[in-house]
Amino acid sequence: MKICFVGAGALGCAFGGTLAKGGSQVTLVDFNKAHVDAINRDGLIMRENGEDRPVKVSAASDYRNVGVVDLVIVLVKSNVTRSAIEAAQSIVGPDTIVMSIQNGLGHEDVLAEVVGREHLLAGKTYVGGVLLEPGHVGAGVTGKLTHIGELDGSITPRVRKVAEEFTRAGLDTIISPNIVGTIWDKLLINVATGAVSAITGLVYGGLYKVPEVEATAIAAVAEAMAVAKAQGVVLSIKDPRDAWVMAAEGLPFEFKTSMLQSLERGQVTEVDFINGSVVRAGKACGIPTPVNETLVACVKGIEHRLTHVAQGAASNAASGR
Numbered sequence: 001m002k003i004c005f006v007g008a009g010a011l012g013c014a015f016g017g018t019l020a021k022g023g024s025q026v027t028l029v030d031f032n033k034a035h036v037d038a039i040n041r042d043g044l045i046m047r048e049n050g051e052d053r054p055v056k057v058s059a060a061s062d063y064r065n066v067g068v069v070d071l072v073i074v075l076v077k078s079n080v081t082r083s084a085i086e087a088a089q090s091i092v093g094p095d096t097i098v099m100s101i102q103n104g105l106g107h108e109d110v111l112a113e114v115v116g117r118e119h120l121l122a123g124k125t126y127v128g129g130v131l132l133e134p135g136h137v138g139a140g141v142t143g144k145l146t147h148i149g150e151l152d153g154s155i156t157p158r159v160r161k162v163a164e165e166f167t168r169a170g171l172d173t174i175i176s177p178n179i180v181g182t183i184w185d186k187l188l189i190n191v192a193t194g195a196v197s198a199i200t201g202l203v204y205g206g207l208y209k210v211p212e213v214e215a216t217a218i219a220a221v222a223e224a225m226a227v228a229k230a231q232g233v234v235l236s237i238k239d240p241r242d243a244w245v246m247a248a249e250g251l252p253f254e255f256k257t258s259m260l261q262s263l264e265r266g267q268v269t270e271v272d273f274i275n276g277s278v279v280r281a282g283k284a285c286g287i288p289t290p291v292n293e294t295l296v297a298c299v300k301g302i303e304h305r306l307t308h309v310a311q312g313a314a315s316n317a318a319s320g321r
Contacts, residue, residue: 001165002069004029006088007076008036008059010261014129014139015073015101015171017044020057022169027066028059029088036061038135045136052136068093071162073123074100074111077262078273081107085114092119097158099148101125103190103258104273105183105281108151121159122179123148124186127171128251131261143250145172147186149179181234184224188235188243190257190274191224192217195295198259198269199302205253216291217244223289224278230285259299266306271299 001024005012008028020026028044030036036059043054060066069091076084081102092098092115099121100107108122124147128140146166150159159175166173176182196217197207207213221240228235237243248255262269275292282289 001025001071001161002067003027003071003073003165004063004066004069004088004091006072006074006084008032008039009075010129010131010137010258011101011125011127012073012075012129013044013131013137014046014141015075015125015127017046017055017057017137017139018127018141018171019166019169020044020055021046022165022171024165024169026057027069028057029061029063029066030059031061032134033061035059035131035134038133042135047132047136047138048141063088063090066091069096071165072096072098074098074107075102077268078102078104078107078270079268081110082114085111089115097121097162099123099162101146102273103186103194103270105187105277106273117151120151121148121162122151122183124179124182125171126186126189126246126249128255130254130256138252138255140251140255141170143172145174147174147176147179147182149176149182151179153177153179178234181236184228184233185235185237187274187277188221188224188237188240189247191278191292192221192243193247194257194259194269195220195271195275195299197257198263198271199295199298201260201263203253203260204248204251204255204257208248214244216295220275220278220291220295223282223287223292227278227282227285227287227289230287231281263299263302263306268303269299271296275299 004027005016008030039059098119101123126144130138163173218240221243259269275295278292
């Protein structure tokens with residue numbers, strides 16, 4: 001299967017590299033030129049279980065030489081989903097499947113507006129990745145499930161084909177007849193660890209040693225579950241603490257959430273599409289979400305500080321101070 005990743009950050013490389021190892025024809029598209037050049041020069045270096053191994057995979061900074069593919073996997077930051085898929089329209093043919101495995105809610109609606117709902121599958125993955133340096137990723141794949149499905153819950157030949165491709169590469173894949181519930185299940189995982197890790201600066205090994213952090217995370221998940229229930233979403237996660245425990249399963253001590261990685265790079269996080277989506281959905285159905293509101297405020301405060309630090313440094317450099 002010919003597969004293109006729109007966005008080749010930590011998760012895109014972990015997922016795409018695994019597929020490439022399994023024999024899929026993978027292209028990783030990312031605007032980070034140093035990252036792309038390193039992959040094309042040395043292969044994608046994947047660290048799994050403490051070992052670094054190169055994987056042969058193509059990388060590019062644009063879509064000019066990619067051509068129409070069988071499957072497009074969208075893994076950019078949520079706030080640039082629309083612009084990213086608009087830029088990638090040349091690789092979407094009549095039979096191309098487009099699937100988001102991004103964190104948060106609402107991506108399928110954005111993608112449908114650009115390429116049409118008939119192209120879409122939905123997916124969520126518990127595979128993890130940490131970008132160690134350009135062309136070098138730490139991957140958490142073992143024991144991490146990936147769920148894919150048709151938005152209407154039907155089991156079609158195309159969803160079976162994608163599941164078979166993923167499974168052949170060693171990605172534990174389940175076809176979900178309730179992909180909306182599955183998306184919410186994954187949201188609970190992100191709600192559990194994303195913001196608390198970003199705020200504290202702790203990798204998973206440290207995060208799980210602080211009882212107060214655990215209590216806050218579980219409270220945030222409980223709010224999200226209450227909102228999902230009010231919206232009629234059927235969840236497989238039944239206890240808030242289960243989401244907290246599941247989030248760390250199979251991941252190394254040094255693993256960092258994507259939100260923390262964004263802050264460390266001085267970038268805006270996806271908090272609006274994770275904890276923020278819980279807050280918005282809660283307001284729509286009259287469910288209070290004070291813990292998630294607080295976590296959003298704290299992350300946004302850090303983003304604001306980092307933005308002003310960067311602006312101040314640029315101003316000082318321009319003035320010669």
